[in-house]
Amino acid sequence: MQNPEISPRQIHNAENLPIHGNRPSVSQNRGMSLVAILLLLLAVTSCQDNDPTFRIFEKPIIFDEEREQLSLEYMKVRHGLNPEHAVIDPRMIVVHWTAVYSIEETFDIFNPVRLRGRAELQDAGALNVSAQFLVDRDGSIFRLLPDTTFARHTIGLNYMAIGIENIGGSQAPLTRAQLRANADLITWLAGKYDIEYVIGHHEYQDFQGSDVWKETDPEYLTHKVDPGPDFMKRLRRQLKPLEFKSGPD
Numbered sequence: 152m153q154n155p156e157i158s159p160r161q162i163h164n165a166e167n168l169p170i171h172g173n174r175p176s177v178s179q180n181r182g183m184s185l186v187a188i189l190l191l192l193l194a195v196t197s198c199q200d201n202d203p204t205f206r207i208f209e210k211p212i213i214f215d216e217e218r219e220q221l222s223l224e225y226m227k228v229r230h231g232l233n234p235e236h237a238v239i240d241p242r243m244i245v246v247h248w249t250a251v252y253s254i255e256e257t258f259d260i261f262n263p264v265r266l267r268g269r270a271e272l273q274d275a276g277a278l279n280v281s282a283q284f285l286v287d288r289d290g291s292i293f294r295l296l297p298d299t300t301f302a303r304h305t306i307g308l309n310y311m312a313i314g315i316e317n318i319g320g321s322q323a324p325l326t327r328a329q330l331r332a333n334a335d336l337i338t339w340l341a342g343k344y345d346i347e348y349v350i351g352h353h354e355y356q357d358f359q360g361s362d363v364w365k366e367t368d369p370e371y372l373t374h375k376v377d378p379g380p381d382f383m384k385r386l387r388r389q390l391k392p393l394e395f396k397s398g399p400d
């Protein structure tokens with residue numbers, strides 16, 4: 152989003168520029184280069200002023216009694232847990248990409264309560280896949296479910312993991328705005344919950360056999376490539392001070 156207003160800082164910068172446009176001794180070239188410098192300064196300051204504000208847009212998917220029942224069933228059958236409500240105690244964040252290239256199409260996939268198609272997942276439970284958060288390509292963050300509501304997004308780890316889905320995939324690499332939004336969102340979540348691990352979905356199988364892995368069928372695994380090592384490397388660079396773990400102990 153472009154900010155049409157010029158801030159006091161920009162005006163200050165403009166005033167300090169040594170422009171003497173009326174003096175005949177200033178050559179046209181020099182005049183042009185000064186204009187270029189002025190435009191560059193305005194561009195730089197306007198980028199700084201346009202740093203996106205961290206905000207979360209609420210865009211809830213259906214979470215009715217049926218979805219809660221299916222979530223409880225999943226927690227029991229897959230994770231071997233018997234909680235009273237389909238809530239999680241978040242200790243991990245799993246970053247994904249959707250491999251679906253629009254926010255509305257993705258919403259329409261996550262919104263129904265029951266899984267459609269995807270035979271390899273249907274056998275493992277009727278609960279539809281989803282995630283708590285969805286980040287659009289411009290970095291807009293949407294909350295689909297409350298942070299601590301159970302969502303099916305990562306085998307073996309859903310019971311403790313908040314999922315962040317990003318619009319993109321191999322045909323549309325995740326954007327710099329999404330990187331920024333993920334870093335901001337994860338930092339914010341870590342301020343609310345005791346988050347120990349931040350992983351990419353492609354890394355989830357590393358946890359099989361560890362203390363935190365809860366999946367009753369050792370054969371139930373799907374191969375994942377999202378969001379890939381490059382994005383996770385850049386994200387971890389931004390989150391370094393928070394010292395999240397990227398694998399099991």
Ligand SMILES: [Zn+2]
Nearest residue numbers: 247248352377
């Ligand atoms: Zn994924």
